[in-house]
Amino acid sequence: MGLIKSLKKKLYKFKFSNKFKENEIINKRIIVTGSNSGIGLAFIDLLIKKNKIIGIVNKNSENLEKFNNDNLRVINLDLSRINEIQKIKNIIENFKPNILINCAAVFGNENQNIDNCNSDDFVNTFKINCIAALELSKISINDKLEQIVNISSQMGSIFSNDSGNYYIYKTTKASLNMITKLMSFDLEKKNVIVFAVDPGNVKTKLNSGGYLDPKVSVSNILDLIQEQNKELNGCFLSLDGKQLKW
Numbered sequence: 001m002g003l004i005k006s007l008k009k010k011l012y013k014f015k016f017s018n019k020f021k022e023n024e025i026i027n028k029r030i031i032v033t034g035s036n037s038g039i040g041l042a043f044i045d046l047l048i049k050k051n052k053i054i055g056i057v058n059k060n061s062e063n064l065e066k067f068n069n070d071n072l073r074v075i076n077l078d079l080s081r082i083n084e085i086q087k088i089k090n091i092i093e094n095f096k097p098n099i100l101i102n103c104a105a106v107f108g109n110e111n112q113n114i115d116n117c118n119s120d121d122f123v124n125t126f127k128i129n130c131i132a133a134l135e136l137s138k139i140s141i142n143d144k145l146e147q148i149v150n151i152s153s154q155m156g157s158i159f160s161n162d163s164g165n166y167y168i169y170k171t172t173k174a175s176l177n178m179i180t181k182l183m184s185f186d187l188e189k190k191n192v193i194v195f196a197v198d199p200g201n202v203k204t205k206l207n208s209g210g211y212l213d214p215k216v217s218v219s220n221i222l223d224l225i226q227e228q229n230k231e232l233n234g235c236f237l238s239l240d241g242k243q244l245k246w
């Protein structure tokens, strides 16, 4: 790694790491998707002691089993099977979540340029990254719901996009952003705050070259959640709470 790149990485890590602190989110009922790895797993780790959580996982839950904590209920659900989301409707309705964190996503195939992006991969990625988030939001609406947090990506910003390629991932995140904005209007009358957040450049399965530890990223997002700030409704935010351009 070149000197400038290495310095940029250090500065980036410093900018967010020095904000790392214990969160004050307590006694909430929270749903987290994509919770067996990366950012989703870090949400569970930082929330499990003082909150009741449903962790939605794809097939594997081995990382969640290690918590061995009664505050956590694990549900296996392949979010690409949209019709199956209805099967957990009763469980979610009885749980009455205060906060839904739509974190699950896939990147799609490695090759996503104009010549080789594949339509089946596109549809599958769209289902997981967008439609599943909407369907879960729909069944999570209840009189105790306070916030829906959609884990988006700066790569979904049309304003900041300055290159081609990555048709699938970028389009699904741009669509998730639109879903966020739409829900912010529809759920405002129910006093629900809906926002999208870019978690930063985080070292996970999805981004092996990432800079931030998932817990550092999540700690910053929890700061935003615990604000319960109505002004965040309908916003697309970076980790430090600044508004990103759609």
Ligand SMILES: NC(=O)c1ccc[n+]([C@@H]2O[C@H](COP(=O)([O-])OP(=O)(O)OC[C@H]3O[C@@H](n4cnc5c(N)ncnc54)[C@H](OP(=O)(O)O)[C@@H]3O)[C@@H](O)[C@H]2O)c1
Binding pocket: 033, 034, 035, 036, 037, 038, 039, 040, 056, 057, 058, 059, 060, 077, 078, 079, 080, 081, 102, 103, 104, 105, 106, 128, 151, 152, 153, 154, 198, 199, 200, 201, 202, 203, 204, 205, 206, 207, 210
């Ligand atoms: N890491 C970054 O730098 C970065 C940057 C911008 C945005 N993000 C966003 O952050 C979120 C979390 O990603 P991550 O970086 O933590 O990567 P990750 O570890 O790969 O997490 C993605 C999670 O989604 C789950 N998932 C994938 N397909 C699923 C399906 N069909 N049904 C149910 N769950 C499914 C995965 O479970 P399985 O692995 O078991 O399938 C995994 O736990 C994503 O929305 C991602 O787009 C990450």
